[in-house]
Amino acid sequence: MKTLKVAALATVIGLASVTTIWAQSDHGEAVTTKLLMPILNADRGMELFASKGCATCHSVNGVGGEDASPLDAHNMDEYMNPFDLAAKMWLMAPYMIAAQEDELGEQILFTGDELSNIIAFLHDDAQQKLFTEEFLEEVAGDMPAHGASDTEDEDHNEDEEANSDG
Secondary structure, three states, rough: OOHHHHHHHHHHHHHEEEEEEEEEEOOOOOOEEEEEOOOOHHHHHHHHHHHOOHHOOOEEEEEOOOOOOOOHHHHHHOOOOOHHHHHHHHOOOHHHHHHHHHOOOOOOOOEEEEEEEHHHHHHHHHOOOOHHHHHHHOOOOOHHOOOOOOHHHHHHHHHHHHHHHH
């Protein structure tokens, strides 16, 4: 029980600060590594999943695209190393980039914090139940279209006005 409490305390401290990890190298000597572990926010991850366009190809809770695998938490392993998800994304990067450019007009970029929050969302079954068509439409309505610049929108509006005058 004491070990569990210590592990829980170390996790809380580690999520909010730099964590020092002691490991063993392949040659048996001790190695110290300092990692900054982000705080994971599944609610923010849900917003990012929608606003970044992930739902164009992937579905969660039956909502979203069907061109790529669904990402429902209840179908994933109970525990997952977030670096494993990043590695899977890296493996699929050429296909994902091509799909993003085709569907969204550009490659979507993520910061480490954004990816951490998306990973939190992908592993939070309760949060995923809040991911609905209405939520997706609401977030999509608040976001500018990917790949469309303000200049293109202005040019398009001027063309429409010129055609309606003539």
